[in-house]
Amino acid sequence: MVKSWVWLALATALAGCGDQQHSVKAEVTLSGDTGALTMACHQSSSGECHGIVVGAVLARGTAKVGSSATIEGVMPGARFCVSDVEADPAKCDLKEITVGTTIIRHQKVGSD
Template structure:
């Protein structure tokens, strides 16, 4: 009899499911005192979608390999960055920090 650990059993069960759709992105964000620059390093959708929760929300779609500067975004501003369009009311917001940050996200949907 062959014994499968939990990881082996999970791999066996998930392997037969046909998998799901994978979405991923990688960005570099540089926050200064009065602006933030977002570089879309890599993304499965071709665009990095970003939203900042400012008084009037700022949004942008940045093509892979390009950068965009957002004026009025300061350290501490909540943001969401995803490979799909961002809904600020439903995303897991992260406050940006002074300096450069690397952000990567990956998920599999069924």
């Protein structure tokens, strides 16, 4: 009887081993004067931050942790998302971008 409880506990513990943690932290700044959107990547579980802007056109930018990427021609009101993997506009939680700086943090634990 004791052995069956040990196996059950082990199986339960191992059930979560396939789960992956996805996290990202970035600072996004939109300049109202130039329309330049700068994404500074502070942390990412993949080592890169992937940004996407959905506005008049679809634009993408990628930055390694500790660096930044700039997307030109972004107007206030466009929608923006940052992810640790290539951002998909259909799956991303797009937020309206405004002039100034926005801190983006996401964390998700689960299987892909």
